[in-house]
Amino acid sequence: MKSRLLVAAVGVPLLFYIVLGAPPIVMMAALCALSGVAAMELMQCVGIAKRSFLFGWTVICAVFSVTWYYDRPEYMEVLWFLYVLVTFFFAIYKAGEIKLVHILAGLFAVIAIPYSFSAFIRMEDAGIPRVCLLLPFIFSFLSDTGGYFGGRFFGKHKLAPKVSPKKTVEGSIGGLAGNVLGAVIFAAVMNQWFYAGIVNSYLGMILLGLVCSVVAQIGDLSFSLIKREFGIKDYGHLFLEHGGVLDRFDSVLFVTPLIEIVLQFVR
Template sequence: MKSRILVAVLGVPVLIYVVLWAPSIVMMTALCLLAGVGSMELQQCVSGVKRSRLVSLSAIVSIFTVEWYYDRPEVVALLFLLEGVIIFCDAIFKGGKIKFQQIMAALFGSIAIGWSFSAFLRLEASGVHRAYLLLPFLLSFACDTFAYFAGLTLGRHKLAPKVSPKKTVEGSIGGLAGNVVCGLLFAYGMDRWFGASIAAVPMVLLSLICGVVAQIGDLSFSLIKREFGVKDYGHIFLEHGGVLDRFDSVLFVAPAVEIILTLFPTAFFGLLK
């Protein structure tokens, strides 16, 4: 609990500043760092080594994925093609020493993680107020926090015991309820301070969808850890673990928010830059 409070006290103000007020290049740099470290953590988890050519390549391509979505999205496909060719050439040259699961971790880590973090840049580029970029964080962290306390106090029935033994059905429901509350508070804040009118029903639906997606993201990365016998992906956030331990839900929620807000802009976009 002390670790949670410490990380929140230090991290939340930094997160809000970077998302709302820092120059776009600062936000892009932060996203690049998160993507690079997250890709490294995934490859280290799967391969069981801290340093390797695949670990470095995963981080580099993930960083370029975010950066190129920032200023040259038309060549991102070429980046992915080059990465695939380099990885398989290396695997062929080493004659089977590089396992298929390591190759897939490198491709998934660099492409999927980089693409997910770049969702924030695509949202910003769409012209919406930068406050909307807080939504993926809000609807991930709120779900996780409310689920934790609901499970701690009310949890009786296991949700996915073979993947994450401590998670409960009651905690899951508490996370969804917390998301709805925080989503409505976000809508009120946008109306009160930014003049953006967001209807309650769309926000409730978005909060519920993102709550479900957030929990799937959390369980997905827990599944990977359990398969490879790893407790935490890293220790950047003290007892909270690494980037993938803290941002596993965000990696799923950020693209979901981007897609929903793009498909239904009139329900959410009340204020442009």
């Protein structure tokens, strides 16, 4: 708990600044950095050495993908093709040292992870108020927090013991409850003090919170599944005892594209 509070004391103000007050270039830089670190963590997880060409090549492409998804999406296929071509050339050169799992992990790091992080920039560019960019974090972190306390105080029935032994059904329900509370508070605060009428339906916001909690838990369990397959406890140590980017932002990576899609339809 002390570690959670320490990370929150530093991370929450920084998050609010980057999302709500920082110039767009700062947000872009932060998202590029997160994408690059996430790529590093994933490649290390699947067994690619830090000094390997494939390691550096994947990290560079993951960073550039964030900007390309936003600034020049019509050229993303060029980047993907170039990544695949160079990666397989390197794999052929190494003659068996590079496995298919390494290549697939690299593709995930270059395509899926940057796509999720760049959604924040796309939403802002589409005219969505910056305050709404907090929703992926609110619904991811409150689902996680609700799940933590729900599991700690009421957890009895295992949710997915072969994937994440500590996760419980009661914790999952706690995550849903956390997002319901977060949805109501967010709607009330926005309508009362900041953007009157930005949330037209409390029921709609609650339903969004519930769906996001389900998606967030799938994201959490998905990255736990990868960790268990490769026998690691955490992806990294950027956030002290809470692990790395993929440990802290696993749910965010799944929730953010969903929020982007929903907001495109309800604006």
